[in-house]
Amino acid sequence: MQHPHLFLFLFVPLLLPGIWADPEAESQVLQLLQTNLFTNISSAEVSMVAFLGDLPIFALDPAYWSIHFHWPWARQATDEGDAKTIMSHYKIFLRNMVRYVHEIAQRAQLDYPLVVQIHAGCVLHPNRTSWGFMHVGEGGRDLISFDMERQRWELQQQSSLAELVTKTLTSKKAITGILEHLLSISCQSHILNLCKYGRAELERQELPVATVFARTPSPAQLLLVCRVTGFYPRPISVAWLRDGQEVPPGPALNTSTILPNADLTYQLRSILAAAPHDGHSYTCRVRHRSLGTRSLLIPWEDHSTAPTIGIAITVLFLVATASAGGFWWWKQRKGDEAT
Numbered sequence: 001m002q003h004p005h006l007f008l009f010l011f012v013p014l015l016l017p018g019i020w021a022d023p024e025a026e027s028q029v030l031q032l033l034q035t036n037l038f039t040n041i042s043s044a045e046v047s048m049v050a051f052l053g054d055l056p057i058f059a060l061d062p063a064y065w066s067i068h069f070h071w072p073w074a075r076q077a078t079d080e081g082d083a084k085t086i087m088s089h090y091k092i093f094l095r096n097m098v099r100y101v102h103e104i105a106q107r108a109q110l111d112y113p114l115v116v117q118i119h120a121g122c123v124l125h126p127n128r129t130s131w132g133f134m135h136v137g138e139g140g141r142d143l144i145s146f147d148m149e150r151q152r153w154e155l156q157q158q159s160s161l162a163e164l165v166t167k168t169l170t171s172k173k174a175i176t177g178i179l180e181h182l183l184s185i186s187c188q189s190h191i192l193n194l195c196k197y198g199r200a201e202l203e204r205q206e207l208p209v210a211t212v213f214a215r216t217p218s219p220a221q222l223l224l225v226c227r228v229t230g231f232y233p234r235p236i237s238v239a240w241l242r243d244g245q246e247v248p249p250g251p252a253l254n255t256s257t258i259l260p261n262a263d264l265t266y267q268l269r270s271i272l273a274a275a276p277h278d279g280h281s282y283t284c285r286v287r288h289r290s291l292g293t294r295s296l297l298i299p300w301e302d303h304s305t306a307p308t309i310g311i312a313i314t315v316l317f318l319v320a321t322a323s324a325g326g327f328w329w330w331k332q333r334k335g336d337e338a339t
Protein backbone atom coordinates (compact mmCIF):
# COMPACT_ATOMS: atom_id res chain seq x y z
CA MET A 1 0.00 0.00 0.00
CA GLN A 2 1.39 3.41 -0.92
CA HIS A 3 1.39 6.22 1.57
CA PRO A 4 -0.18 9.24 -0.07
CA HIS A 5 0.74 11.48 2.85
CA LEU A 6 4.41 10.66 2.31
CA PHE A 7 3.95 11.67 -1.30
CA LEU A 8 2.40 14.92 -0.21
CA PHE A 9 5.11 15.45 2.38
CA LEU A 10 7.72 15.36 -0.36
CA PHE A 11 5.85 17.56 -2.76
CA VAL A 12 4.33 20.22 -0.61
CA PRO A 13 7.55 22.25 -0.58
CA LEU A 14 7.53 22.18 -4.37
CA LEU A 15 4.02 23.52 -4.51
CA LEU A 16 4.76 26.42 -2.24
CA PRO A 17 7.65 28.37 -3.69
CA GLY A 18 9.02 31.34 -1.85
CA ILE A 19 7.26 30.84 1.43
CA TRP A 20 9.55 31.37 4.39
CA ALA A 21 10.18 33.03 7.68
CA ASP A 22 9.62 36.73 8.20
CA PRO A 23 5.90 37.30 8.81
CA GLU A 24 6.44 40.99 8.05
CA ALA A 25 7.69 40.34 4.54
CA GLU A 26 6.36 37.04 3.25
CA SER A 27 3.07 35.22 3.12
CA GLN A 28 2.89 32.28 5.50
CA VAL A 29 0.99 29.06 4.90
CA LEU A 30 -0.04 26.74 7.69
CA GLN A 31 -1.53 23.54 6.40
CA LEU A 32 -2.60 20.19 7.58
CA LEU A 33 -2.58 17.07 5.43
CA GLN A 34 -4.60 14.17 6.64
CA THR A 35 -4.95 10.77 4.99
CA ASN A 36 -7.50 8.26 6.20
CA LEU A 37 -7.52 4.68 5.05
CA PHE A 38 -10.67 2.67 5.73
CA THR A 39 -9.97 -0.97 4.92
CA ASN A 40 -13.36 -2.22 6.04
CA ILE A 41 -16.41 -1.16 8.03
CA SER A 42 -14.60 -1.58 11.34
CA SER A 43 -11.19 -0.10 10.59
CA ALA A 44 -9.65 3.37 10.19
CA GLU A 45 -6.01 4.32 9.80
CA VAL A 46 -5.42 8.03 10.21
CA SER A 47 -2.18 9.83 9.47
CA MET A 48 -1.65 13.55 9.56
CA VAL A 49 1.15 16.09 9.19
CA ALA A 50 1.13 19.85 9.59
CA PHE A 51 3.52 22.28 7.90
CA LEU A 52 4.35 25.92 8.29
CA GLY A 53 5.74 26.81 4.88
CA ASP A 54 8.06 23.86 4.19
CA LEU A 55 8.75 23.08 7.85
CA PRO A 56 7.00 20.09 9.40
CA ILE A 57 5.37 21.27 12.64
CA PHE A 58 3.67 18.20 14.03
CA ALA A 59 2.46 14.76 13.01
CA LEU A 60 -0.09 12.31 14.28
CA ASP A 61 1.09 8.94 15.51
CA PRO A 62 -1.25 6.63 13.57
CA ALA A 63 -1.13 3.93 16.26
CA TYR A 64 -2.04 6.02 19.29
CA TRP A 65 -3.52 9.16 17.73
CA SER A 66 -1.09 11.20 19.76
CA ILE A 67 0.54 14.37 18.41
CA HIS A 68 4.32 14.51 17.97
CA PHE A 69 5.88 17.92 17.64
CA HIS A 70 8.93 18.28 15.42
CA TRP A 71 10.34 21.13 17.49
CA PRO A 72 10.07 22.12 21.15
CA TRP A 73 8.99 25.61 20.06
CA ALA A 74 6.13 24.15 18.01
CA ARG A 75 4.78 22.56 21.19
CA GLN A 76 5.19 25.86 23.08
CA ALA A 77 3.34 27.76 20.34
CA THR A 78 0.55 25.18 20.38
CA ASP A 79 0.11 25.60 24.12
CA GLU A 80 -1.26 29.09 23.53
CA GLY A 81 -4.62 30.43 22.41
CA ASP A 82 -7.14 28.42 20.40
CA ALA A 83 -4.57 25.81 19.43
CA LYS A 84 -4.53 24.45 22.99
CA THR A 85 -8.32 23.99 22.97
CA ILE A 86 -8.27 22.44 19.51
CA MET A 87 -5.54 20.01 20.50
CA SER A 88 -7.51 18.87 23.50
CA HIS A 89 -10.47 18.05 21.23
CA TYR A 90 -8.89 16.69 18.06
CA LYS A 91 -9.42 13.04 19.08
CA ILE A 92 -13.16 13.73 19.30
CA PHE A 93 -13.00 15.28 15.84
CA LEU A 94 -11.17 12.20 14.49
CA ARG A 95 -13.68 9.81 16.04
CA ASN A 96 -16.61 11.79 14.59
CA MET A 97 -14.96 11.91 11.20
CA VAL A 98 -14.37 8.14 11.16
CA ARG A 99 -17.97 7.49 12.13
CA TYR A 100 -19.24 9.94 9.53
CA VAL A 101 -17.22 8.33 6.72
CA HIS A 102 -18.48 4.83 7.55
CA GLU A 103 -22.02 6.20 7.69
CA ILE A 104 -21.65 7.85 4.27
CA ALA A 105 -20.03 4.69 2.88
CA GLN A 106 -23.10 2.71 3.88
CA ARG A 107 -25.60 5.26 2.62
CA ALA A 108 -23.80 5.65 -0.73
CA GLN A 109 -23.00 1.93 -0.85
CA LEU A 110 -19.30 2.56 -1.41
CA ASP A 111 -16.86 -0.32 -1.69
CA TYR A 112 -14.03 -0.61 0.80
CA PRO A 113 -11.15 0.16 0.96
CA LEU A 114 -11.73 3.92 0.99
CA VAL A 115 -9.08 6.62 1.08
CA VAL A 116 -10.21 10.05 2.26
CA GLN A 117 -7.79 12.95 2.23
CA ILE A 118 -8.19 16.32 3.88
CA HIS A 119 -6.08 19.38 3.10
CA ALA A 120 -6.86 22.34 5.34
CA GLY A 121 -5.16 25.47 6.56
CA CYS A 122 -4.74 29.15 5.94
CA VAL A 123 -2.51 31.72 4.28
CA LEU A 124 -1.50 34.81 6.22
CA HIS A 125 -0.40 37.74 4.06
CA PRO A 126 2.08 40.43 5.19
CA ASN A 127 -0.84 42.91 5.36
CA ARG A 128 -2.29 40.64 8.09
CA THR A 129 -5.23 39.49 5.99
CA SER A 130 -5.67 35.74 5.77
CA TRP A 131 -7.79 33.21 3.99
CA GLY A 132 -8.57 29.67 5.01
CA PHE A 133 -9.12 26.63 2.85
CA MET A 134 -10.32 23.08 3.19
CA HIS A 135 -10.39 20.46 0.46
CA VAL A 136 -11.62 16.92 0.80
CA GLY A 137 -10.69 14.16 -1.63
CA GLU A 138 -11.82 10.58 -2.02
CA GLY A 139 -9.94 7.87 -3.91
CA GLY A 140 -7.31 10.41 -4.98
CA ARG A 141 -9.88 12.78 -6.57
CA ASP A 142 -11.19 16.14 -5.36
CA LEU A 143 -14.59 15.66 -3.78
CA ILE A 144 -15.69 18.88 -2.07
CA SER A 145 -14.21 22.16 -0.80
CA PHE A 146 -15.24 24.64 1.82
CA ASP A 147 -15.77 28.10 0.36
CA MET A 148 -14.70 30.51 3.10
CA GLU A 149 -16.19 33.58 1.50
CA ARG A 150 -19.67 32.15 1.06
CA GLN A 151 -19.31 29.87 4.07
CA ARG A 152 -20.59 26.84 2.28
CA TRP A 153 -19.49 23.55 0.77
CA GLU A 154 -18.84 23.35 -2.97
CA LEU A 155 -18.87 20.26 -5.17
CA GLN A 156 -15.54 19.49 -6.82
CA GLN A 157 -16.93 16.64 -8.91
CA GLN A 158 -20.33 15.78 -10.31
CA SER A 159 -21.27 12.65 -8.44
CA SER A 160 -23.96 11.42 -6.11
CA LEU A 161 -21.28 10.95 -3.45
CA ALA A 162 -20.17 14.60 -3.62
CA GLU A 163 -23.81 15.68 -3.48
CA LEU A 164 -24.58 13.47 -0.51
CA VAL A 165 -21.52 14.69 1.43
CA THR A 166 -22.29 18.33 0.65
CA LYS A 167 -25.92 17.90 1.69
CA THR A 168 -25.15 16.16 4.99
CA LEU A 169 -22.36 18.59 5.94
CA THR A 170 -24.45 21.63 5.04
CA SER A 171 -27.21 20.38 7.33
CA LYS A 172 -24.74 20.40 10.25
CA LYS A 173 -24.74 24.16 10.83
CA ALA A 174 -22.46 23.89 13.85
CA ILE A 175 -19.67 22.40 11.70
CA THR A 176 -19.80 25.33 9.28
CA GLY A 177 -19.49 27.81 12.13
CA ILE A 178 -16.61 25.96 13.80
CA LEU A 179 -14.75 25.53 10.51
CA GLU A 180 -15.08 29.18 9.67
CA HIS A 181 -13.57 30.11 13.03
CA LEU A 182 -10.81 27.46 12.86
CA LEU A 183 -9.70 28.27 9.35
CA SER A 184 -9.58 32.01 9.83
CA ILE A 185 -9.10 33.21 13.40
CA SER A 186 -7.50 30.16 15.06
CA CYS A 187 -5.28 29.34 12.11
CA GLN A 188 -4.05 32.91 11.76
CA SER A 189 -3.22 33.29 15.45
CA HIS A 190 -1.44 29.92 15.39
CA ILE A 191 0.78 31.11 12.53
CA LEU A 192 1.69 34.22 14.52
CA ASN A 193 2.51 32.11 17.59
CA LEU A 194 4.61 29.69 15.55
CA CYS A 195 6.51 32.61 14.00
CA LYS A 196 7.10 34.08 17.45
CA TYR A 197 8.46 30.90 19.04
CA GLY A 198 10.14 29.42 15.99
CA ARG A 199 11.87 32.50 14.64
CA ALA A 200 15.36 30.98 14.79
CA GLU A 201 14.30 27.89 12.85
CA LEU A 202 12.13 29.80 10.39
CA GLU A 203 14.91 32.24 9.61
CA ARG A 204 17.53 29.52 9.26
CA GLN A 205 19.92 30.05 6.37
CA GLU A 206 22.18 27.39 4.88
CA LEU A 207 24.88 28.28 2.36
CA PRO A 208 24.69 26.67 -1.07
CA VAL A 209 27.53 24.37 -2.10
CA ALA A 210 28.15 24.43 -5.85
CA THR A 211 30.24 22.19 -8.10
CA VAL A 212 30.85 22.42 -11.80
CA PHE A 213 31.70 19.47 -14.01
CA ALA A 214 31.25 18.39 -17.62
CA ARG A 215 29.66 15.52 -19.44
CA THR A 216 30.44 14.55 -23.01
CA PRO A 217 27.57 12.43 -24.35
CA SER A 218 29.28 12.56 -27.79
CA PRO A 219 32.65 13.98 -28.99
CA ALA A 220 30.86 16.99 -30.52
CA GLN A 221 28.80 17.74 -27.39
CA LEU A 222 29.84 19.23 -24.08
CA LEU A 223 27.32 19.54 -21.26
CA LEU A 224 28.43 21.81 -18.44
CA VAL A 225 26.72 20.91 -15.19
CA CYS A 226 26.40 23.25 -12.22
CA ARG A 227 25.12 21.34 -9.22
CA VAL A 228 23.98 23.42 -6.23
CA THR A 229 22.91 21.79 -2.99
CA GLY A 230 22.53 22.20 0.76
CA PHE A 231 20.84 25.60 0.67
CA TYR A 232 17.95 26.97 2.70
CA PRO A 233 15.55 28.72 2.29
CA ARG A 234 14.32 27.49 -1.05
CA PRO A 235 14.46 30.55 -3.35
CA ILE A 236 17.73 30.69 -5.31
CA SER A 237 19.11 32.04 -8.56
CA VAL A 238 21.53 29.95 -10.63
CA ALA A 239 22.86 31.26 -13.94
CA TRP A 240 25.61 30.46 -16.45
CA LEU A 241 27.96 33.24 -17.58
CA ARG A 242 29.62 33.00 -20.99
CA ASP A 243 32.64 35.34 -21.08
CA GLY A 244 31.06 37.14 -18.11
CA GLN A 245 27.64 37.60 -19.78
CA GLU A 246 24.59 35.78 -18.44
CA VAL A 247 23.38 33.09 -20.84
CA PRO A 248 19.69 33.87 -21.55
CA PRO A 249 17.05 31.14 -21.27
CA GLY A 250 17.00 29.03 -24.42
CA PRO A 251 17.36 25.51 -25.76
CA ALA A 252 21.03 25.33 -24.65
CA LEU A 253 20.11 25.95 -21.02
CA ASN A 254 18.30 23.41 -18.88
CA THR A 255 17.71 24.15 -15.21
CA SER A 256 15.99 21.54 -13.05
CA THR A 257 13.24 22.22 -10.54
CA ILE A 258 14.34 22.75 -6.94
CA LEU A 259 14.25 19.41 -5.14
CA PRO A 260 14.22 18.80 -1.39
CA ASN A 261 17.10 17.02 0.38
CA ALA A 262 16.42 14.78 3.38
CA ASP A 263 17.95 17.33 5.80
CA LEU A 264 15.51 20.17 5.06
CA THR A 265 17.78 21.80 2.53
CA TYR A 266 17.34 21.98 -1.25
CA GLN A 267 19.22 21.19 -4.43
CA LEU A 268 19.05 21.87 -8.15
CA ARG A 269 21.25 21.66 -11.22
CA SER A 270 21.65 23.81 -14.27
CA ILE A 271 22.99 22.27 -17.47
CA LEU A 272 24.42 24.32 -20.33
CA ALA A 273 25.09 22.74 -23.72
CA ALA A 274 28.33 24.04 -25.29
CA ALA A 275 30.67 23.04 -28.09
CA PRO A 276 34.00 21.55 -26.97
CA HIS A 277 36.96 23.99 -27.17
CA ASP A 278 34.79 26.87 -28.39
CA GLY A 279 37.22 29.37 -26.86
CA HIS A 280 34.66 30.85 -24.43
CA SER A 281 34.99 30.95 -20.67
CA TYR A 282 32.10 29.60 -18.62
CA THR A 283 31.19 30.36 -15.01
CA CYS A 284 28.28 29.24 -12.87
CA ARG A 285 26.84 32.06 -10.74
CA VAL A 286 24.74 31.39 -7.62
CA ARG A 287 22.79 34.00 -5.68
CA HIS A 288 21.02 33.16 -2.44
CA ARG A 289 19.75 34.92 0.65
CA SER A 290 22.48 33.28 2.80
CA LEU A 291 25.16 34.92 0.61
CA GLY A 292 23.81 38.42 1.18
CA THR A 293 24.81 40.66 -1.73
CA ARG A 294 27.70 38.39 -2.76
CA SER A 295 27.50 35.84 -5.56
CA LEU A 296 29.12 32.44 -5.69
CA LEU A 297 31.18 32.14 -8.91
CA ILE A 298 32.46 28.72 -9.99
CA PRO A 299 34.43 28.77 -13.24
CA TRP A 300 34.45 25.78 -15.56
CA GLU A 301 38.07 24.68 -15.99
CA ASP A 302 38.62 22.90 -19.27
CA HIS A 303 40.91 20.15 -17.96
CA SER A 304 40.70 18.36 -21.31
CA THR A 305 43.16 20.94 -22.79
CA ALA A 306 45.98 19.88 -20.48
CA PRO A 307 45.88 16.15 -21.38
CA THR A 308 45.58 17.11 -25.07
CA ILE A 309 48.82 19.10 -24.90
CA GLY A 310 50.38 16.30 -22.87
CA ILE A 311 49.47 13.75 -25.52
CA ALA A 312 50.73 16.05 -28.29
CA ILE A 313 54.10 16.43 -26.55
CA THR A 314 54.31 12.68 -25.96
CA VAL A 315 53.57 12.01 -29.65
CA LEU A 316 56.22 14.54 -30.72
CA PHE A 317 58.69 12.99 -28.32
CA LEU A 318 57.97 9.51 -29.69
CA VAL A 319 58.36 10.76 -33.27
CA ALA A 320 61.67 12.37 -32.35
CA THR A 321 62.91 9.22 -30.62
CA ALA A 322 61.83 7.07 -33.53
CA SER A 323 63.59 9.36 -36.02
CA ALA A 324 66.76 9.39 -33.98
CA GLY A 325 66.54 5.62 -33.60
CA GLY A 326 65.93 5.26 -37.32
CA PHE A 327 68.89 7.47 -38.12
CA TRP A 328 71.09 5.51 -35.73
CA TRP A 329 69.90 2.20 -37.27
CA TRP A 330 70.44 3.57 -40.76
CA LYS A 331 73.99 4.73 -39.82
CA GLN A 332 74.73 1.37 -38.17
CA ARG A 333 73.55 -0.45 -41.28
CA LYS A 334 75.61 1.84 -43.49
CA GLY A 335 78.59 1.21 -41.23
CA ASP A 336 78.02 -2.58 -41.41
CA GLU A 337 77.76 -2.40 -45.19
CA ALA A 338 80.96 -0.42 -45.29
CA THR A 339 82.82 -3.04 -43.25
Ligand SMILES: *[C@@H]1O[C@H](CO)[C@@H](O)[C@H](O)[C@H]1NC(C)=O
Nearest residue numbers: 038039040041042043044045
Ligand atom coordinates in the same frame (compact mmCIF):
# COMPACT_ATOMS: atom_id res chain seq x y z
C1 LIG B 1 -10.59 -4.80 8.93
O1 LIG B 1 -9.30 -4.29 8.56
C2 LIG B 1 -8.34 -4.41 9.58
C3 LIG B 1 -7.09 -3.68 9.17
O2 LIG B 1 -6.83 -3.80 7.80
C4 LIG B 1 -8.10 -5.88 9.87
O3 LIG B 1 -7.12 -6.04 10.87
C5 LIG B 1 -9.41 -6.51 10.31
O4 LIG B 1 -9.26 -7.90 10.49
C6 LIG B 1 -10.52 -6.26 9.29
N1 LIG B 1 -11.78 -6.68 9.85
C7 LIG B 1 -12.69 -7.33 9.16
C8 LIG B 1 -13.96 -7.64 9.84
O5 LIG B 1 -12.47 -7.68 8.00
Ligand SMILES: *[C@@H]1O[C@H](CO)[C@@H](O)[C@H](O)[C@H]1NC(C)=O
Nearest residue numbers: 027124125126127128129130
Ligand atom coordinates in the same frame (compact mmCIF):
# COMPACT_ATOMS: atom_id res chain seq x y z
C1 LIG C 1 -3.36 41.68 1.33
O1 LIG C 1 -2.37 41.05 0.55
C2 LIG C 1 -2.84 40.05 -0.33
C3 LIG C 1 -1.65 39.38 -1.00
O2 LIG C 1 -0.64 40.26 -1.31
C4 LIG C 1 -3.80 40.66 -1.34
O3 LIG C 1 -4.28 39.67 -2.21
C5 LIG C 1 -4.96 41.29 -0.58
O4 LIG C 1 -5.83 41.93 -1.49
C6 LIG C 1 -4.46 42.30 0.43
N1 LIG C 1 -5.58 42.75 1.23
C7 LIG C 1 -5.75 44.02 1.61
C8 LIG C 1 -6.96 44.33 2.39
O5 LIG C 1 -4.92 44.88 1.33
Ligand SMILES: *[C@@H]1O[C@H](CO)[C@@H](O)[C@H](O)[C@H]1NC(C)=O
Nearest residue numbers: 250251252253254255256271
Ligand atom coordinates in the same frame (compact mmCIF):
# COMPACT_ATOMS: atom_id res chain seq x y z
C1 LIG D 1 16.35 19.03 -19.76
O1 LIG D 1 16.68 17.97 -18.87
C2 LIG D 1 15.66 17.02 -18.72
C3 LIG D 1 16.09 16.05 -17.65
O2 LIG D 1 17.43 15.67 -17.78
C4 LIG D 1 15.42 16.35 -20.07
O3 LIG D 1 14.38 15.41 -19.94
C5 LIG D 1 15.04 17.40 -21.08
O4 LIG D 1 14.90 16.81 -22.35
C6 LIG D 1 16.09 18.50 -21.14
N1 LIG D 1 15.64 19.55 -22.01
C7 LIG D 1 16.45 20.11 -22.94
C8 LIG D 1 15.84 21.22 -23.72
O5 LIG D 1 17.60 19.75 -23.11
